[in-house]
Amino acid sequence: MQARIAESDWAARVGRNAARSRRRSREGWRAVLFLLPTVVFVAVFVYAPAAMSLALGFYHYHLLGARTTFAGLADFRSALTYPIFWLALEHTLLYALYMVPLTLAGAVAIALLIDAQGRFYAAIRTLVLLPYITPVIATSIGWLWMFNPQYGVLNAVLHWFNLPPSQWLLSSSMAMPSVVLYSLWHGLGFNVVIVLSALAGVPRPVWEAAAVDGATGWQRFFRVTLPLLTPTLFFLAVVTTIGSLQAFSQIYALSGGTGGPEYATTTLLLLIYQTAFQYFHFSYAAAMAMLLVALILMLTFIQNWLSKRWVFYQ
């Protein structure tokens, strides 16, 4: 990278330091103008709020009242002693725990299945990606109807296979898996596209050599294809983890904005939303948001550390 920057340095070619510094200061002003929009947006809507959110958690901030008093760790303490906070944390982790392995396994399985030439497979790839671009609220309507215990399609399918019906979103044990089902439907296509493009990069000769050496299909998959996919899978694991900790729209839509039944789909982000924008406890919500951020950073760090054990770089 450094080398490329130096190479593109037009002034360096001229080779005269004085001219160079004059040009530098002239270009400096132009650069400021060009950079201004991005820098202003980033400063006002990222850096300032990031600094503020640290402060908000430590103060009692009232939306309408003028009284802003120092609270110290009170908000963090009350968050950590609030049973619903722990419940929400548990549900957040549970959701991610469902989503990450299912997304990775599902994406690899589907990608292997549809990684073939021809119009037919191209059409299937289109269908798999289609849900990804649909709006979450609008498409969760159809799913709500499919989840309906009495008239929904899903219970009809269970009935068809002679399986007992489920209460789906109305049961506190099945509500979260139901949300997971929706999220998989909506997001898998994106992951499949990424795995497909990684599969295209698997060198054909290596794979054929293994075949010539008498490796079975399973052996070729586990010994050749899968190790070569690990960098991509690591990327998807990180993205899916962060994405599931930030899931909101589908949980809001499928639980009717409540996070129910009995808090079964209340995740941290939903709890933060309710605390801040339905009950207007801003500082309290900000303290919880800080804890969620800490969780995200911690998980990203752990994944990075673990990746050294399983990711194979060529």
Add this chain to the structure above:
Amino acid sequence: MSQAVSAERESRQPRTKIGRKLGRASRAGFALLVGLLFLFPLYVAWVTSLDTAAHVFTVPPHLIPDFDFNAYRRVWHMARWLMYLGNTVFITAVTLAIALSSSVLSAYALSFFHFKGRNTVFMSVLIVLMIPAEALLIPNYVILQAFHLLNTYWAQILPYGASVFGVFLLRQFFLSLPDSYRDAAKLDGAGHLRFLWSIALPVAKPALFTVGLYIFIGCWNSFQWPLIVSTSHSVQPVEVAVSRLMMAHSVDWRRLSAAGIMTTLPLVMAFFILQRHIVRGIRRGEGLQE
């Protein structure tokens, strides 16, 4: 996992001709099943929206469309859909214009201008990627309130005015331009803006498309932020309007499905027209995020 089994079976290439044919057919069958599973929820919503009253609450569910457009007619009069759709279009278009131009300008400055602290600026923009959006939700609300911007279009546009991903991806593209291009343009007397407009931008078209695609999907389908900052109906995007309808009419499945289909359809059509570019765009975005 069964899909993987069939994929592997296919690649193992059974010795007999019939075996090979069977393998290929079973793979195609599985693939078709998977494709239809992804289409099915949209199909169910579509059928429900076209049901006659007698066919909504039936066991087993009725899955053949009746082509009764009453639900659409009625849901159309339940809300000012054109206004909400207009809001979504306006917010997405303006966000796209602002975020694309701000990232083009910054990426250009970070690759063609030479000034002190260039790397510092670039790094300080990149660090934004490390800050999770959750941390910004509440303080950004407070900031917009201080600027008296709540319940305006701007509340939904300005926080997305910068695209770090855009700056990063476009900078990569600009840096890959051979120096001779800029040198030649300079000899011909082209200034930076001229060079940017007629040479750098056309070359960076694929990157522009990728960045635009990510901004478009994020913006058009955004829900949480508009829900928080727009309580007055006149500036709400269509997703927020649909969610309000859902909460208020949770049993009228035909009308709800009609609303869902109506607001999904524009995206589905755009997807089918642009799908090849979209797939390429997604791949390109991922390759550079790593």
